[in-house]
Amino acid sequence: MPEKLTAEATLEREYLPVRGKILEIAAALDRITRCEGSNMHDPRLKQFHSALEILLGAEPDRAERIQLLFSRPYEENWPVTLQMPSL
Amino acid sequence: MYYIDPHIHMVSRTTDDYETLAKMGCVALSEPAFWAGYDRGSVDGFRDYFRQLTDFESRRASNYGIQHFTWLCINAKEAENVELSREVIAMIPEFLDCSGVLGIGEIGLNKNTRNEAIVFLEHIDLAMKTDEQILIHTPHLEDKYQGTRMILDMLGSDSRISRQRVLVDHVEEHTIRPVLEAGYWAGMTLYPVSKCTPARAADMVEIYGPERLLVNSAGDWGPSKPTAVPDFILEMRRRGHDEQLIRRIVYENPLAFFGQSRNFVFQRPI
Numbered sequence: 511m512p513e514k515l516t517a518e519a520t521l522e523r524e525y526l527p528v529r530g531k532i533l534e535i536a537a538a539l540d541r542i543t544r545c546e547g548s549n550m551h552d553p554r555l556k557q558f559h560s561a562l563e564i565l566l567g568a569e570p571d572r573a574e575r576i577q578l579l580f581s582r583p584y585e586e587n588w589p590v591t592l593q594m595p596s597l
Numbered sequence: 598m599y600y601i602d603p604h605i606h607m608v609s610r611t612t613d614d615y616e617t618l619a620k621m622g623c624v625a626l627s628e629p630a631f632w633a634g635y636d637r638g639s640v641d642g643f644r645d646y647f648r649q650l651t652d653f654e655s656r657r658a659s660n661y662g663i664q665h666f667t668w669l670c671i672n673a674k675e676a677e678n679v680e681l682s683r684e685v686i687a688m689i690p691e692f693l694d695c696s697g698v699l700g701i702g703e704i705g706l707n708k709n710t711r712n713e714a715i716v717f718l719e720h721i722d723l724a725m726k727t728d729e730q731i732l733i734h735t736p737h738l739e740d741k742y743q744g745t746r747m748i749l750d751m752l753g754s755d756s757r758i759s760r761q762r763v764l765v766d767h768v769e770e771h772t773i774r775p776v777l778e779a780g781y782w783a784g785m786t787l788y789p790v791s792k793c794t795p796a797r798a799a800d801m802v803e804i805y806g807p808e809r810l811l812v813n814s815a816g817d818w819g820p821s822k823p824t825a826v827p828d829f830i831l832e833m834r835r836r837g838h839d840e841q842l843i844r845r846i847v848y849e850n851p852l853a854f855f856g857q858s859r860n861f862v863f864q865r866p867i
């Protein structure tokens with residue numbers, strides 16, 4: 511990190527953008543709830559909840575963990591599963 | 598600041614875009630072969646595309662003082678057609694001695710299927726036999742992590758590969774570390790919605806440092822921003838990073854990577 515950039519300065523810079531993004535999420539979730547046929551058990555909504563829980567943690571790798579949450583799993587033995595010629 | 602965009606699809610952009618890029622300091626760019634938005638019907642369709650990339654496009658760029666380089670392959674989306682892919686791979690060597698051709702790319706995976714993996718391996722084999730550098734596309738969104746790991750498995754299983762001659766593109770927070778740790782170059786793509794933002798790219802520079810790291814726009818025919826690299830430069834400046842660090846990522850690093858290609862001849866701007 512450049513020396514000049516303190517946590518205070520970064521928070522100052524990010525405060526309004528983050529506030530705005532949280533508000534967008536809140537409004538989007540309200541929109542889904544308000545619509546006809548809204549299904550609170552949709553796995554994608556559960557994914558959102560898990561993502562929001564990650565944000566509440568204190569570790570500095572939230573972005574990486576959010577990415578992994580929205581990723582299909584990797585399996586080491588994929589060459590066997592896909593019957594690859596030879597690897 | 599002069600900069601180089603190492604991944605941009607100019608055949609899909611207008612001449613006005615070249616003018617804008619030039620005004621913003623772009624002095625060179627490299628254009629990997631990719632999907633046209635529809636599947637091409639024959640090997641001749643690819644031959645014509647490669648002529649456009651190696652001939653017409655470089656002339657269009659040079660009118661604005663921009664040096665144009667390119668990479669050749671059949672992309673992952675069309676790799677489902679293994680028969681056509683093999684015809685294209687057999688035809689690619691016709692163009693490998695053209696000026697400005699930096700290697701094989703962007704090869705990779707899209708939906709992480711068996712056919713995509715087979716065609717990926719056959720491209721790698723071509724690159725090894727012809728001593729070419731490699732530029733790799735990693736999949737989007739939920740397929741990225743799995744696909745990147747599969748790509749690293751395939752690269753790692755080929756002992757002929759010099760890792761510093763391979764660029765793994767479109768890395769994000771969850772894929773950058775394994776790519777850099779394995780010794781490959783990593784490209785961060787600034788792209789609306791599906792990839793990375795200038796702020797997140799700057800975060801990754803702060804976390805991982807500038808070694809073997811590139812930034813590109815991957816501008817193409819979809820919603821994309823050809824001037825995304827200047828956005829990254831501005832973000833870095835706003836955070837107080839020094840010009841030397843910024844210049845390393847957007848100018849010196851692309852030169853160092855491209856410089857390993859035998860067809861890379863670069864006129865440094867005065």
Ligand SMILES: [Zn+2]
Nearest residue numbers: 629631703815
């Ligand atoms: Zn691309």
